[in-house]
Amino acid sequence: MGLKAQLRDDLTAAIKGRDELTKSTIRMALSAITAAEVAGDTARELDEPEVARVLTREAKKRAESAEAFDSAGRVELADKERAEAEVLARYLPKQLTDAEVDTLAEQAIAKVTADTGAAPGPRQMGLVMKAATAAAAGRADGSRVSAAVKARLIG
Structure with missing residues (x-):
């Protein structure tokens, strides 16, 4: 099963399980993937490494946002960003030590x-x-x- 199909299946499970954080995070990830697919002159299907790069970019955005919110004293928003990054990390390859x-x-x-x-x-x-x-x-x-x-x- 591809990464995109896994995201769709997990979105369905999150909706059924009423998991708002997972649902909103996966929807955001799928929309970022769709935006990458239609970017440029012609629409195309992303392959697995490209989907992983999109997810990595989104996880990095969440980490940077959490850091910015922390420095601004907005702990509740920083925690939300970190939680979203953790959801995205489930779909990324294990990071090297x-x-x-x-x-x-x-x-x-x-x-x-x-x-x-x-x-x-x-x-x-x-x-x-x-x-x-x-x-x-x-x-x-x-x-x-x-x-x-x-x-x-x-x-």
Whole structure:
């Protein structure tokens, strides 16, 4: 079963179970997916990785909103945003730990070293990030990957 079909099934279950938080969050996610499908010149069906990217983007928005609400002293709204992010997290791949991100960065550096024949430095960060981001495949936030790569390239 695809991610989109899973969302629709869970929406039906949330409606039947009168789970307002899950219902509203899944509806928001499905509308974001639909908006991404009709964006551009022609409408098209998103594949699984694209749907996962949309859900990741929506979860990241919720985390950023919660942080903004916290800094503004709006704890009740921050809690709501965090709860929505938790609902979205059910549909996302398991996030990598910091140790796994570090290992991934080291592997990306080793790959770039093998490809170019020289140890990469700060100037080759783009090449290393490209390899590391591809390996992370949505399982780690780009800022975490970037920080791990920088730590290894710069020192």
